[in-house]
Amino acid sequence: MIRKFVFGTPINTDATVLHIPAEDPQDIGEVILSGDGSELSCKLEEQDIVYGLGEQVRGINKRGWSYASNCADDPLHTEGKHSLYGAHNFLIIDGRRCFGLFIDAPGKVCFDIGYTEHEKMLITIPEPDYVLYYIAGASVTEIVREFRKLTGRSYIPPKWAFGFGQSRWSYMNEEEIRELVREYRDNGIPLDSIYLDIDYMDHYKDFTVNEEAFPDFPGFIKEMQNERIHLVPIIDAGVKQEAGYSVYEEGTAENCFCKDSDGKDFVAAVWPGKALFPDVLNPKVRVWFGNHYKELIDAGIEGFWNDMNEPAIFYSEKRLRKVFGQIEAYKGKNLDIKSFFEFKDLVGSLDNNPEDYASFYHDMDGKKVRHDRVHNLFGFNMTRAAGEAFDRLAPGKRILMFSRSSYIGMHRYGGIWTGDNRAWWSHLELSIKQMPSLNMCGFLFCGSDIGGFGDDTTPDLMMRWLEFGIFTPLMRSHSAQGTRLQELTRFGNFTQDYARIVSLRYMLMPYIYSEYMKAALKDAMYIRPLSFEYPRDERARTVEDQLLVGESIMIAPVYQQNALGRYVYLPEKMKLYRFRSECDYDIEVLQAGDHYVKADLCEVLLFVRPDKLVILSRGAKSVSQINTNQLYLMDYSENGAKYDWYDDDGVSKTYALPQNWHTVCLDEKGTVSIGNYEGMVNRI
């Protein structure tokens, strides 16, 4: 049951898709409103868990910290931070009572969840023009489903996008990429995509290609497709200011960019230097910007990632002038310690400065809206521009799309990756904890940069991260300029071990794809915390480092350096598969309760729930080569079990076809049958 309350004069965010009549603002249950709606508060009882907030720091239970929805290009994701790249204002309070709140507000929102006072949650909306949704339900799962109906079906990528992707900032030219593909193929490492970071462009100009590096881009795309590799280029939010550059010229002529207070185009520096920001909050501009993806689609591209769309700003001319002016003053007066730190802070505050965000404007239905009031909608609408364009340009075809910045609603147009994490064990752990929170908010297609983007990775971290990454829908290794090279062939003896781990992903693909699609089509979650499935199990409620992947699998990733195993809590008896490769594994049945489970560096722990089935392929070196005419079954069933297996062509949008659904039956005698299926299937 969803109740809707409107405060002030909200800007329509398009986060939701359901029409719900609004009620007069009032205290709801235990949620107490301040007069103008700028504060919502509620008492937290000892047993309450607070779930939600999507992409954020810290644990699955958000209690004990304060968060801010304020999309930020901040590459240092430490526990002390309050914002990352997304703004996902959905949370659930689960204790004696259970309810969800969605604060549909496009500006900054602050969540003090037992930070100032351990027993109190206080949500602050500094600009109280927003819509509040209160969602009641019998369980967390039910509330999530209601919320997802409210906000619309999650984005569905093409099937190949579930394959392993290799990225680097940046692969610089054709030859480098050819060599990479050769190395992966030679070493038997499955691979479906290679990501092109900013250097594939001509001087970081959106929708251009550096012709020196890629003299025949369509030809090269084709060549890679023949190798079953999809090239996935990055698109940045800022459009280079350069006379003669068509996107810039058109955008200026057609009034497509955000304006400064004088009504002139707002200019700020990002990768291409001085750049302008398409006013994607304006539908006309979305059409214009979106149409530009056509140039790359026509060349053969089938997927993109949208970056720098918080939007990130390195500096604005105005602030840079101001800073240089102040530096001049410091120079004269013989710096003392106070002025030295002021000087350092001044320089440090050039990028992503709130002053800049308050100095440009959008045109929303003819109304001038200052950016900071709708800041969190930018990334959403840049990705929406692409998504809407794909529907026009390639109707019926799925195009891969994921974004760095996001707001609830964007989950209908694309996935996300968790941005510029680091090669830290604690970031592997963080990424484990982020996945269910993102799923709750509708972002099903997500993943973190495997191995870590910033800082130098290590062979063992890479291994453990892959062992988790094989379960995330987006499975991509990515790393920053200047860090240790982290392709899977860069770590000597480990190449074959990595190849074996990645192969497990392809073995699991029928199950992963089926479970992803079921979550998307049924407004459910692909990855869940244990507590969502076992809500009355007090122990399960506190587990933050084990996850349910789909209906049949529980995972318990190892995320500690030099660990040779880990503790696992089983809410019910399960069958543990300890995989070293597709063909090399052992099986152990474990009773409900606590276990210390060994896991050597190259071993993946996979738990199958009782009376559940996992459908497998034999594996392959790319998604298109997976043979679904020869399937295998992993099961833990004594009395037979059933599984609804979803599969489709992986490209079109004909999700509703009845032939996409198959019922897998394992009877009491151990005989397997799959309805509506002509291939072979065997238990392993």
Add this chain to the structure above:
Amino acid sequence: MIRKFVFGTPINTDATVLHIPAEDPQDIGEVILSGDGSELSCKLEEQDIVYGLGEQVRGINKRGWSYASNCADDPLHTEGKHSLYGAHNFLIIDGRRCFGLFIDAPGKVCFDIGYTEHEKMLITIPEPDYVLYYIAGASVTEIVREFRKLTGRSYIPPKWAFGFGQSRWSYMNEEEIRELVREYRDNGIPLDSIYLDIDYMDHYKDFTVNEEAFPDFPGFIKEMQNERIHLVPIIDAGVKQEAGYSVYEEGTAENCFCKDSDGKDFVAAVWPGKALFPDVLNPKVRVWFGNHYKELIDAGIEGFWNDMNEPAIFYSEKRLRKVFGQIEAYKGKNLDIKSFFEFKDLVGSLDNNPEDYASFYHDMDGKKVRHDRVHNLFGFNMTRAAGEAFDRLAPGKRILMFSRSSYIGMHRYGGIWTGDNRAWWSHLELSIKQMPSLNMCGFLFCGSDIGGFGDDTTPDLMMRWLEFGIFTPLMRSHSAQGTRLQELTRFGNFTQDYARIVSLRYMLMPYIYSEYMKAALKDAMYIRPLSFEYPRDERARTVEDQLLVGESIMIAPVYQQNALGRYVYLPEKMKLYRFRSECDYDIEVLQAGDHYVKADLCEVLLFVRPDKLVILSRGAKSVSQINTNQLYLMDYSENGAKYDWYDDDGVSKTYALPQNWHTVCLDEKGTVSIGNYEGMVNRI
């Protein structure tokens, strides 16, 4: 057995105290030397654990990362860092063979421990003038003992320094401190010391006191002593350049400061603005600088902390001029993205710049030595200056001393705190893992800033950190300017819970002090990893989050947000005391093996080993009020047990007095007797 090898022409670091004849450099066992000694390498086998390196990032087992001994004032202790404040070049490789290495080199040393190649350790000494010690032994414990004999007895603080200390950057004046003491006493929070951070000084001038804030400093010290509170002032490495300031004037006149390449005093900015660095590597200067502590000792001060002694440099005039010059150039040429990042990096690299460290000189035995070649000795020798002075100024009396920067050898003169950590759960975990590594290297008196120094703490983090902190010899809460106030009275309802936790420290004091003193007097470790005690237990070897505290106690701190318990591995059966307060606890006997143990937010888990005894007091509000005539015994013994209890006056250095030692006997019938003791003792 210790073997010594000399490479090149080493500078004498005074790290060691034993005379050992040097052998000709050669490959030793599996350690392979490069020709000039600049590289030491050895193969790491699968089961090898590498212990050591003292104050460093990451785990107890140092495998899987690269480290550099290069004392650094870096307030962001993330996994990606290579250096913290100390340089502790001692490590032990423990596997099929077991040996220790101590690289006694005063400049930078790099340790690639399975980072580049998972199975290889490579130690690089860029300036190969050093002494290498190879220590063989039957066990890790034996190697540590040998190493500690080599490097001399660890520093012993006065007994009151084991009490709880409250710190903040900064308590600004007498009244603020009076109020603090009042609040602690009113709330029954035990307290023995209050730390004075940099603002107690007059314009950050060492050995001065801000007379406006402290109009009668000796009187105020006395007043606090009457309240059983010790004031502990900070001393910084840099001496303010200010005409008329006696320390500056004297130091200049007597040629006591480090020189630049022209032989003029080297000037760089730190807290007081332009400052000079006492050349503490010169014995004459140590006498001069050390004598200045007298002014504060005469005023009644009995303890100090030495800070900024890496030494930290905010900027040098020379580099600042250079940076401003370059900024000028940027201004002219209309910044592009490349020059923008150069500009930002330039400003970011002003502090602690290697160029500055390579631009000043020490006078060592009449020889001009460039600072960077002996960089890691600075903090050591600043603290040594104090320690040597205390022996002259207050012979026979213990003075509290701990330092931020350190080198092996400094452990004879003072303890350390782990510097500017943050209010992160992961830093509570880091501090747990740092303690045994520091103990190995001789730094027994150490602790981390409880609650975290930087960033904002939370009530629950504070609680869990205190629950660990009651076991560290230095137990101090400290936090930075601008962060949330974190005195124990600042968190509403939690004050009484905090008071109960801190009280446990005072209850445990007889044991903690006895175990500390035994470790110091016998070249042993106060805090050890499980693997040191149970070397043949494969599981114990991988445990990094449980520690042995002295001979009788094992601890398993909870360091995860919102956790209500944790897993514990017991290498042998133990008796678990779950303390809520001195009087409120429950007891459970747990068999060897794995356990999930509940621990509510206010509960401390303490495990007593079989046939071991823990001697307790009734607790008190300050160390001097602890009544050792009424003792209690915590034990887990079925057949009786013995314990060597050490106690002394806590002030003098008469450690060898026979009356300091008492044999506590628990016989088979449960009767307790303590030799050479007239008080009462009861089992609890």
